[in-house]
Amino acid sequence: MPQELPPGKVLLDVREADEWAAGHAPGALHIPMSELAGRLEELPGDGELYVVCRAGSRSARVTQYLNANGWDATNVDGGMLVWASAGRPLVGEIDGAEPEVV
Incomplete structure (x- = not known):
């Protein structure tokens, strides 16, 4: 994963809402x-997607799909845990809370 996403690349975060609220990458989708199959129209039709979750297992399944x-x-690989580390x-x-990966 590059330090900065190149133009045309999208970071797709597939974690649940509470995980997203606690901390996520700026500009991520x-x-x-659990909602992906019903929201595929929100994904860009062209360009590369980088798929991320907390540690990499959910994103691996979504990537395959x-x-x-x-x-x-x-x-x-390694998800948001590696991103943050x-x-x-x-x-x-979350107002007043330091962003973190949960």
Whole structure:
């Protein structure tokens, strides 16, 4: 995973709403894994998707599904845990709370 996403690349976060609210990558697209099948129209039709969850297992399943259905998806190995530990930026949705990966 590059430090910065190149132009045309989308980071798709498939964690649940509470995980997203606690801390996520700036500019990421949030579609929980449980809602993905009903929200495919929100995904860009072209360009590469990087798929992320907390540690990499949910995103691996989503990556397989997307690649089988015509998208160009790459799993972010290690997920948001590796993202945060590498010092990449995090933003949160909880007022007054420091962004974190939960």
